[in-house]
Amino acid sequence: xxxPESLLPKLPSVEExxxxxxxSSSIFRGHSGRVRSxxxxxxxxxxxxxxxxxxxxxxxxxxxxQTWAIKLGADEAVNAVSWRPxxxxxxxxxxxxxxxxxxxxxxCSPELEEASHTILDAGWGYSSTSSTTxxxxxxxxxxxxxxxxxxxxxxxxxxLRSTIKSISWHRRGNYLSTVSPSGQSSAVAxxxxxxxxxxxPFPRLKGLPQTASFHPNKPHFFIATQRTIKIYDxxxxxxxxxxxxxxxxxxxxxxxxxxxxxxxxxYDRRLLWHDLDLDNKPYKTLRYHDKAIRSVAFHPGGFxxxxxxxxxxxxxxxxxxxxxxxxxNAKIVPLKMLxxxxxxxxxxxxDVGWDPGRPWCVSVGADGLGRLWV
Amino acid sequence: MATSSSxxxxxPSSGKQVKIQLTTKQLDIALPEDSGPILVDTSQxxxxxxxxxxxxxxxxxxxxxxxEKSQRIPFDFLIxxxxxxxxxxxxxxxxxxxAETVLHAEYVPAFVPPKHAASxxxxxxxxxxxxxxxAETKAHQALILSGSYDGLMRxxxxxxxxxxxxxxxxxSRFVAATKAARFLSSTRVVSAGMDRxxxxxxFKEGESMTDNSKASVLxxxxxxxxxxxxxxxxxQSDKQQLLSASADHxxxxxxxxxxxxxxxxxxxxxxxxxxxxSTPAQIAPLSTLQGHTHHVTxxxxxxxxxxxxxxxxxxxxxxxxSLSTESVLDNRPLQDxxxxxxxxxxxxxxxxxxxxxxxxxxxxxxxxxxxxxxxxRQAHSNGFVSSLANDPGSxxxxxxxxFDGMVKVWDIRSLTSSTMTIDRKLDxxxxxxxxxxxKWDAExxxxxxxxxxxxxxxx
Ligand SMILES: [Mg+2]
Numbered sequence: 001x002x003x004p005e006s007l008l009p010k011l012p013s014v015e016e017x018x019x020x021x022x023x024s025s026s027i028f029r030g031h032s033g034r035v036r037s038x039x040x041x042x043x044x045x046x047x048x049x050x051x052x053x054x055x056x057x058x059x060x061x062x063x064x065x066q067t068w069a070i071k072l073g074a075d076e077a078v079n080a081v082s083w084r085p086x087x088x089x090x091x092x093x094x095x096x097x098x099x100x101x102x103x104x105x106x107x108c109s110p111e112l113e114e115a116s117h118t119i120l121d122a123g124w125g126y127s128s129t130s131s132t133t134x135x136x137x138x139x140x141x142x143x144x145x146x147x148x149x150x151x152x153x154x155x156x157x158x159x160l161r162s163t164i165k166s167i168s169w170h171r172r173g174n175y176l177s178t179v180s181p182s183g184q185s186s187a188v189a190x191x192x193x194x195x196x197x198x199x200x201p202f203p204r205l206k207g208l209p210q211t212a213s214f215h216p217n218k219p220h221f222f223i224a225t226q227r228t229i230k231i232y233d234x235x236x237x238x239x240x241x242x243x244x245x246x247x248x249x250x251x252x253x254x255x256x257x258x259x260x261x262x263x264x265x266x267y268d269r270r271l272l273w274h275d276l277d278l279d280n281k282p283y284k285t286l287r288y289h290d291k292a293i294r295s296v297a298f299h300p301g302g303f304x305x306x307x308x309x310x311x312x313x314x315x316x317x318x319x320x321x322x323x324x325x326x327x328x329n330a331k332i333v334p335l336k337m338l339x340x341x342x343x344x345x346x347x348x349x350x351d352v353g354w355d356p357g358r359p360w361c362v363s364v365g366a367d368g369l370g371r372l373w374v
Numbered sequence: 375m376a377t378s379s380s381x382x383x384x385x386p387s388s389g390k391q392v393k394i395q396l397t398t399k400q401l402d403i404a405l406p407e408d409s410g411p412i413l414v415d416t417s418q419x420x421x422x423x424x425x426x427x428x429x430x431x432x433x434x435x436x437x438x439x440x441x442e443k444s445q446r447i448p449f450d451f452l453i454x455x456x457x458x459x460x461x462x463x464x465x466x467x468x469x470x471x472x473a474e475t476v477l478h479a480e481y482v483p484a485f486v487p488p489k490h491a492a493s494x495x496x497x498x499x500x501x502x503x504x505x506x507x508x509a510e511t512k513a514h515q516a517l518i519l520s521g522s523y524d525g526l527m528r529x530x531x532x533x534x535x536x537x538x539x540x541x542x543x544x545x546s547r548f549v550a551a552t553k554a555a556r557f558l559s560s561t562r563v564v565s566a567g568m569d570r571x572x573x574x575x576x577f578k579e580g581e582s583m584t585d586n587s588k589a590s591v592l593x594x595x596x597x598x599x600x601x602x603x604x605x606x607x608x609x610q611s612d613k614q615q616l617l618s619a620s621a622d623h624x625x626x627x628x629x630x631x632x633x634x635x636x637x638x639x640x641x642x643x644x645x646x647x648x649x650x651x652s653t654p655a656q657i658a659p660l661s662t663l664q665g666h667t668h669h670v671t672x673x674x675x676x677x678x679x680x681x682x683x684x685x686x687x688x689x690x691x692x693x694x695x696s697l698s699t700e701s702v703l704d705n706r707p708l709q710d711x712x713x714x715x716x717x718x719x720x721x722x723x724x725x726x727x728x729x730x731x732x733x734x735x736x737x738x739x740x741x742x743x744x745x746x747x748x749x750x751r752q753a754h755s756n757g758f759v760s761s762l763a764n765d766p767g768s769x770x771x772x773x774x775x776x777f778d779g780m781v782k783v784w785d786i787r788s789l790t791s792s793t794m795t796i797d798r799k800l801d802x803x804x805x806x807x808x809x810x811x812x813k814w815d816a817e818x819x820x821x822x823x824x825x826x827x828x829x830x831x832x833x
Contacts, residue, residue: 019710023730025757025777027806043602044669044688045621060551060568062713062758063808065499065523067568068548106547109570109601153547357668358688358711360729374711374729374757 011333017319019359020305021373024340026064028362028370030057034077034344035364037351041083041090044357046107048092049370050078056094058105061355061362064372068105070152072096082167082176089116091155093176095164100178100191101145102156119173120155123196140189142196158198161186166211166252177212177221188212188223201237205230210250216259224253229264229274244280245272252295254306258322261330265293265308273320275330284332288316295351303359305335309349313341315363315373338373341365390416392462393476396451403449403483411476416462450484450785453477457788485771485783487794488819488832494534498523499808500823501567502555505815510560512579516817519563520829521555527565527591529577530829532818537580538589544569554607554618558630563591564616566604572597572618574630574657595655598638599626599662602669608683610675615660617683619670625685626659627697636660663695665702672715678722684738686712686726694738708734716762720769721786727759733774735786750789754778760809766816773814773822779807781822781832796832798824 028035031051038049040061047061056078058068072078076097084091090108094101104116123142144150145157162183169176178189185203192199202209207225214221219234227250229243247266254263261283262274271286271293291311299305304321315338321331338361341349347366354361364370393411398404451458458465458479466473502521508514517537518530527540540563544550550569558564558574566572573596580589602621609616609630616628629635638656668689676682681697688711694704714727718735726734731754736747753759754776765771770786771793779799782792799807808825815821819833 023755023757025729026808043621045603063499063810064806065551067551106545107568111601358729372757 011331014333014335017333017335019303020317020319020335021307021338021359021361022317022336023374024338024371025374026062026372028057028059028064028066028364028372029368030066030069031055031368031370033368034347034350034366035368035370036077037080038353038362038364038370039082039092040353040355040362041092042085042087042356044355046105047353047362047370047372048081048083048094048105049364050081050094050096051364051368052077054078054096056081056092056103058092058107059370061372064370068107070103070149070154072099072101072149072154076163079163079165080167080178082169084173084176085169085171086173088112089119089173091116091119091173093167093169095167095178098161098163098180099157099159100164100167101154102193104153104155106153117155119193122194123156123192126195126197138198140198142198156196158191158196160189160198168211168213170214171216175214177214179209179212179223181208181210190221201234202232211252213253213255216255216257218259220259222253222255222262224250224264226250229253229262231276241276242280243274243282245270245274245282246285247272251293252297254296254298256298256320256322257301258324261320261322263296263298263306263320265296267292267294269293269310271296271308271316273330273332278329283329286318286332286334288334288337289314291346291348294349297352297354297361299354299359300356302357303354305354305359307338307352307354307361309352309363311343311346311348313343313348313365314339315349315352315361317361317373338363340371341369342367344368390463390473392416392466392473395476395478396481397478398481400482403481414462416466416473448484449481450788452480452482452787455787457785459788459790485768485785485793487783488796490796490830491819491833492532492534492831494518494520494530494829494831496520496522496524496528496827496829498827499551499810499825500827500829501551501553501810503811503813503821503823503829504556505813505818505821506557506560507815507817516815517557517579518818518821518829518831519555519557520823521552521565521567522827523549523551525550525552525567525569527552527555527563527575529563529589529591532831538577538591540565540575540591541593543571543573543593553603553605556607556609558609558614558616559611562594562630564607564609564630566597566607566618568603570598570600570603570620572600572604572607572616572628574632574655593654595632595635595657596638597626597628597657597659599659600624605669606672608673608675615675617673617675619673619685621669623664623666623668623670623687625663625666625670625673625683625695627661627663627683628657628659632657661697661700663697663700665693665695665705666691668711671711671713674715674717674724677717677719684715684717684724686715688712688729692724692726692736692738704738706736706738714759714762714774716764716772718764718769718772718786723786725762725764725772725774727753727762727774727776729758731755731757731759731776731778733759733762733784735789748789750784753782753784753792754780756806756808758808761812761822763812763814763820765814773812773820775809775812775822775824777806777808779809779824781809781812781820783820796820796822796830798822798826798828798830800826 033052080095272282273284275283289310319333344366553567600620606619666687672686692706710728756778758777761775781796
């Protein structure tokens with residue numbers, strides 16, 4: 001018997017797979033307590049972070065200068081922050097406790113700010129006209145936050161039944177999903193910006209949902225429960241496929257920009273690559289960490305890279321290139337382990353994200369810091 | 375006076391010697407007559423060459439350098455254009471040169487490392503610095519301009535006193551940092567930053583060196599076209615031209631002469647939110663240059679060719695622009711995002727600094743088929759080379775500033791290691807000390823600015 005792997009061409013050397021992040025550069029200092037979430041804005045100038053101190057902070061990405069901040073509350077964490085995709089507006093979605101906020105940080109041009117207002121204002125009109133046709137008031141209305149918060153560019157607030165842990169935007173920026181793992185029948189919400197509408201299309205999910213994601217170019221939707229990844233067709237309201245990663249508790253998923261490959265990370269230290277052209281089992285199971293993996297992210301475009309974040313305090317950067325050819329499988333090469341975050345209270349790196357235009361990633365940790373890796 | 379009677383003993387020979395023919399191009403340090411090849415011990419370090427130069431030859435040395443001084447302010451020796459950094463033995467071995475050969479070495483005054491002279495304290499990070507020479511000021515004292523993350527500019531005298539501070543005109547809802555600030559002339563200043571607007575200011579000096587109370591920086595005009603932050607600027611004072619580089623992927627060329635500059639068509643802007651007490655001039659660009667696909671991080675008027683400019687970007691390219699046709703003349707892709715740019719004018723070289731901490735020397739004239747590039751890898755250790763500044767006193771030297779908290783001086787004849795370093799790291803290493811700007815001024819010295827909220831001068 002010949003090991004089929006031995007017939008494959010040798011993997012290229014790490015140096016040939018440049019560029020990839022390898023150096024710890026700017027450090028984002030300011031949060032008190034753990035930093036839970038981050039997202040780099042579409043222009044690559046800013047990174048937003050959300051922390052257990054109840055604040056959202058926006059930093060100049062390159063230098064790590066804290067440029068703007070807002071405190072949404074003192075007692076509960078900002079668990080997720082996510083910029084609306086595209087260059088036509090400057091809108092940040094943030095989850096604080098059970099509430100979803102839409103913010104327009106004052107860091108963009110007046111033109112972009114105006115466009116952002118227009119996008120968020122459209123729904124006010126819809127909810128007032130629709131209330132005349134439907135007798136029932138919406139169960140989860142979008143409201144204007146308190147005057148104090150509104151003055152600080154917080155634009156809308158929607159309060160759900162239980163704590164929101166993750167946010168995912170549809171690429172066109174009119175829909176976003178939130179996941180509240182303990183929300184039972186209202187755990188997975190899909191929100192429509194233009195209508196200020198919050199819906200729960202998945203009331204009878206088996207298993208506890210952890211996170212969700214839109215497909216990058218099809219009307220498909222991925223929901224990761226503790227043990228499975230379910231793929232739905234949103235237009236036909238149909239379950240298309242259930243992936244079986246073989247992990248005990250999934251923490252995060254990332255869809256390859258091409259749409260045919262899915263990465264999942266698990267608290268039981270596994271990183272799982274699923275090729276949707278293959279069967280429901282992972283194409284590759286990667287074990288590079290001693291502790292739970294909390295987050296995984298494909299580079300959103302331009303670079304064949306992915307990175308994960310672990311409670312062991314490290315990030316592992318991989319080369320991951322997907323070939324269009326159905327006969328050829330994805331090429332995965334571990335590139336670099338990024339060290340710098342201090343493990344604090346048995347927790348390490350809590351989230352990781354990419355600069356959309358450069359081979360750089362940003363991580364946040366239980367040590368209260370964010371780090372730019374270039 | 376260097377005479378044979380005051381000469382220290384030449385260290386004992388190890389036996390191996392080489393003949394060296396010493397020359398210099400600088401008349402002020404030239405030997406009065408050619409001494410011919412001299413014998414030098416190869417096992418010793420460079421110091422031996424100094425001894426050879428001053429005491430080894432039989433020539434009567436007439437120039438006024440004492441033996442003591444010659445040790446303190448030494449010479450560098452160039453062999454085949456590269457500065458000798460090793461012992462002669464190592465040099466001969468490395469280059470496979472026989473000890474029988476007569477080596478031709480050119481001696482030049484070695485770089486005198488500047489010493490910390492002053493620090494100017496700010497409340498926030500300092501992003502940019504510039505110098506107005508004493509010849510241009512009424513008080514005949516050089517003035518220093520700093521731009522900082524509080525959105526202000528300050529003009530300082532060399533005694534660390536603030537002569538004038540600009541008014542904050544940025545967005546009122548956050549502190550819009552100043553990212554670039556320059557003197558346009560002895561009476562005008564330009565600044566730009568996070569709020570996308572380039573502002574011209576009228577600068578008035580105080581009545582005297584000691585009385586700065588009448589000094590002022592007053593808002594004069596807004597230059598508007600960028601819709602993301604402005605990251606860098608270059609000025610061409612004699613032509614009253616300004617180039618700006620922005621995160622909106624464009625460069626813009628501006629006329630800073632307000633009597634002839636194009637006025638912004640108010641219909642094309644929706645700046646209702648930006649109310650002002652007085653209405654300063656609103657200026658439109660002469661042209662905007664499009665071609666980069668990511669943030670434009672540096673810009674430079676060509677020191678040689680009129681109406682040409684260079685730009686660098688985090689799209690990894692160096693571009694040469696024709697300002698008259700508004701087109702890209704040359705596009706050089708490099709390995710990594712670029713963040714710093716300076717020209718070594720006489721050498722026809724550009725120095726580029728990258729996000730990986732590398733410094734690349736590139737001749738922008740050569741065709742892409744025959745690029746001559748040399749790169750110093752990891753010149754700075756925590757990523758970004760944020761700033762590069764050429765030495766006005768030497769065509770070979772330049773300084774770099776990095777996010778590792780270091781300012782380093784480099785000599786292109788010896789790029790394997792830096793000539794000297796200035797450590798600006800904060801006390802606790804983990805707290806950083808990023809350097810954001812470096813300026814090398816003939817009069818004031820090496821100025822650097824950074825995360826430690828200081829402008830530091832080394833002279
Ligand atoms: Mg495939």
